[in-house]
Amino acid sequence: MVRIATLTGLLLLALLMAVSGAWATLALAIAGPHVAWMRIGPAVLAGLATVAFLAALMIPRWRWEAVAAWLLMMGGVLVWWNSLIPSNDRDWLPNVARTPWATVSGDTVTVHNIRNFTYRTETDFTPAWYDKTYDLRKLEGIDIVTSYWMGPDIAHVFVSFAFAGGEHLAMSIETRTEKGEGYSAIKGFFRQYELYYVVADERDVIGLRTNYRRDPPEDVYVYRIKSNPEGRRAFFLEYVRQINALKDHPEFYNSLTTNCTTNIWMNSRVNPTRVPMSWKILASGHVPGYMFENGRLDDHGLPFAEIQQRAHINARAQAAGIVPDFSQRIRKPDQ
Numbered sequence: 468m469v470r471i472a473t474l475t476g477l478l479l480l481a482l483l484m485a486v487s488g489a490w491a492t493l494a495l496a497i498a499g500p501h502v503a504w505m506r507i508g509p510a511v512l513a514g515l516a517t518v519a520f521l522a523a524l525m526i527p528r529w530r531w532e533a534v535a536a537w538l539l540m541m542g543g544v545l546v547w548w549n550s551l552i553p554s555n556d557r558d559w560l561p562n563v564a565r566t567p568w569a570t571v572s573g574d575t576v577t578v579h580n581i582r583n584f585t586y587r588t589e590t591d592f593t594p595a596w597y598d599k600t601y602d603l604r605k606l607e608g609i610d611i612v613t614s615y616w617m618g619p620d621i622a623h624v625f626v627s628f629a630f631a632g633g634e635h636l637a638m639s640i641e642t643r644t645e646k647g648e649g650y651s652a653i654k655g656f657f658r659q660y661e662l663y664y665v666v667a668d669e670r671d672v673i674g675l676r677t678n679y680r681r682d683p684p685e686d687v688y689v690y691r692i693k694s695n696p697e698g699r700r701a702f703f704l705e706y707v708r709q710i711n712a713l714k715d716h717p718e719f720y721n722s723l724t725t726n727c728t729t730n731i732w733m734n735s736r737v738n739p740t741r742v743p744m745s746w747k748i749l750a751s752g753h754v755p756g757y758m759f760e761n762g763r764l765d766d767h768g769l770p771f772a773e774i775q776q777r778a779h780i781n782a783r784a785q786a787a788g789i790v791p792d793f794s795q796r797i798r799k800p801d802q
Contacts, residue, residue, distance in 0.1 A: 481524055484537055488517025491544045497657040498551060516540055551658045553717040561594050563643045567666035568714045569707045574603045576707060578636065583668035586789070589679045597668075605631035606699045609692050612637070613755055614676045616685045622752040624728045627669060627689070628703055635794045637672045638706050639665040640727045642720045655722030662720040662730075664710045670793045677784035677797075688778040689798065690755050691765040702735060728754060777801075 492514040499506030516536070523533035555566055565580040577600040585593040608629035613622040625639035642650055643663035654660070665672055676685045694702070709730075718725065728751040735741040742761045747753035755778070758764050759771045766774050780797040787796040 477524065480534070481521055484517060484520055484524065487541055488513065488520070488537075491541060492517065493653075494544065494548060494657050497654055498548075498659060513540065513544070548658075551719075553658075553661050553719045555661070555714070555717045557643075557661075558646050560644050560646055560648075561592075563641075563663050563665070564594070565596055566714050567664060567710050569711060571704070571707060576601050576603060576703075578666060578707075581636070581666050581668060583671045584675075586671075586675055586679045589675065589681070599636075601628075601630055601634075601636065603700050603703065606696070606703060607631055609694050609699055609702060610635075611690045611692055611755065611758065612639075612673060613688045613690075613752070614685045615688075615752060616680075616683045618752070620750050620752045622754070624731060624751050624754050625665075625672070626702075626706075626731060627673075628699075633792065633795050635669045637665075637667050637669050638710075639667065639672050640730045641665050652722045655720055655726075658719045660720040662713060662718045662725055664706070664713065666710060669797075670789050673780075673797065674784060674789045674793060677781045678789065687780050687784070688755065688775065689780050690758070690774070690778050692758060692763050693765050698740075705735075723749070727751065 492510050495513055496506060496510035499509060520533045520537045520540075523529040523536075562582070562584065565582075567578065567580040569576050569578045577598060579598045580596050581599055583595045583597060585595060606628060610627040610629060611624065612627055613624050615622045623639070623641075625637060627635050627637040629635050641663050642655065642660035644650060644660060648659075650660070673687060673689075677687050720726070723729070728748050732741070732744065732748055742748075742758065742763060745757055747757035755764070755775065756771060759766060759774065764771075764774060769777075777800060783797045783799065783801070784793070787793055790796070
């Protein structure tokens with residue numbers, strides 16, 4: 468029994484060494500200095516050291532030295548890792564150049580730096596931002612917007628708040644990318660991007676996806692979720708709290724833990740009836756179906772396949788063009 472316990476302990480320790488060593492190697496390779504040799508060199512050393520530690524772990528007289536050396540290496544990597552600090556002060560791409568924020572006074576919320584670019588193509592646009600005051604007593608609904616570009620399992624998910632008079636304010640949780648920087652899901656695990664809330668006019672954040680993105684094209688769906696006035700107000704104010712918090716205390720984006728869907732779920736904690744965490748939230752393309760299964764879509768008694776068909780807005784958006792009543796026209800049922 469002692470021998471079995473010892474062997475099991477060694478196997479678990481070896482697994483921990485291997486996983487942590489692989490993480491350290493990737494972290495150094497991806498998040499290290501911009502100069503290639505200063506980044507790749509330490510990553511290669513960490514990888515080779517991990518292999519050496521694992522080999523030494525199998526030799527009884529070197530075992531504890533290997534553990535001590537591994538702990539020393541990981542301690543150094545963690546000290547460096549914690550020195551990576553998020554910032555709002557970088558050379559940002561134009562579409563994330565301004566930090567949104569809001570002021571709250573009773574039932575009125577004034578939102579600053581709402582994005583409303585005029586696009587000619589996805590990369591050719593005229594930047595524009597505006598401020599607007601909203602009356603929370605006129606908050607009539609919440610929509611979940613999903614955009615697919617790589618199959619049914621993965622989607623970008625964001626929310627749009629509907630106010631009386633046909634006004635909508637969209638809030639999309641994304642990465643804040645610098646000039647010359649592209650998005651990579653792998654890099655998103657290693658503190659390469661700041662977390663950013665795109666607070667935007669629907670003509671921008673939805674119209675960009677339906678009318679201008681071509682490589683790859685995106686299929687966009689808009690679903691109305693069931694809500695009550697108190698829940699809508701609390702959810703909206705939680706978003707406001709988050710964008711104000713990021714203005715003063717920036718955070719890193721993480722591809723798994725702080726992404727577009729997990730943050731929506733976290734923001735929904737203000738409502739006691741929020742849906743439970745599920746793999747369908749992580750596999751974001753399944754979010755609408757998961758909401759339907761839990762009775763959270765405004766479904767009018769229809770099957771999900773028909774709701775999904777009605778929610779698809781690309782044809783309506785392209786037929787409408789980017790017009791003042793864009794939000795109303797994309798929601799108008801097909802004849």
